[in-house]
Amino acid sequence: GDSVTQMEGPVTLSEEAFLTINCTYTATGYPSLFWYVQYPGEGLQLLLKATKADDKGSNKGFEATYRKETTSFHLEKGSVQVSDSAVYFCALSEAGTALIFGKGTTLSVSS
């Protein structure tokens, strides 16, 4: 079945460092891909999405490109802030089915 694998955390960075969180997927069809973020004590918020190959999703300085050839959707940000500290989830959905999530990556940014 479909699955999502993302890098284990926690990821610890200093403010203004470059961030990459790796995400790869397995799918039988052509899924839509998502990154969600969860701040402490809150629900998940959609961060960005891409619906087809080579699409780039972007929001709040975060970017991810849908790479069909490598089945990847890595999350990047050029300069992280303390306020970016959260748990990040990669997810996919095929043909309107429920989201399939990775296990989440905890990001901790220090000043």
Place this chain on the structure above:
Amino acid sequence: DAGVIQSPRHEVTEMGQEVTLRCKPISGHNSLFWYRQTMMRGLELLIYFNNNVPIDDSGMPEDRFSAKMPNASFSTLKIQPSEPRDSAVYFCASRGQGAGYEQYFGPGTRLTVT
């Protein structure tokens, strides 16, 4: 838009008691999802509805769990009887039609069963 509304936000109950969690999806959304989040298992899909009809309940742990969606604006997840291992954060999410299939999550209900 008020977003997805869940109640209660926190629930503490004793083992054996009945627990009912409630969700109001975003108006106009036609799909509703219940998830459970724990440290050990991460985010798990319990059940989802499309146009008020349960489509996939394969994630419901056992017969103690049941979910209903009597209309487009309300859903419940019931646990009876509750057990300590049910302690988790339960999220409801809704989704509209169209491309992208993104889901919008509620703030969650933190359930503690003692």
